[in-house]
Amino acid sequence: MALNAKYTDLTSGASGSLTAMMQGHIEVATKLADTFRRMGEQYVETDEAVAASLRPTEPR
Helix, strand or coil: CCHHHHHHHHCCCCCCCHHHHHHHHHHHHHHHHHHHHHHHHHHHHHEEEEHHHHCCCCCC
């Protein structure tokens, strides 16, 4: 029973448990994904703005 309790604590216990560590990794990965998504959106916006600024303003 003591061994079961120890392994239960290691997997789903306090802050050093496997569950807590995995949750931390999930949060970091989610933040990274959000950051890269926003970067992609900003890249498209910047690319479109630069392309628009390079277009001739008066018809030839």
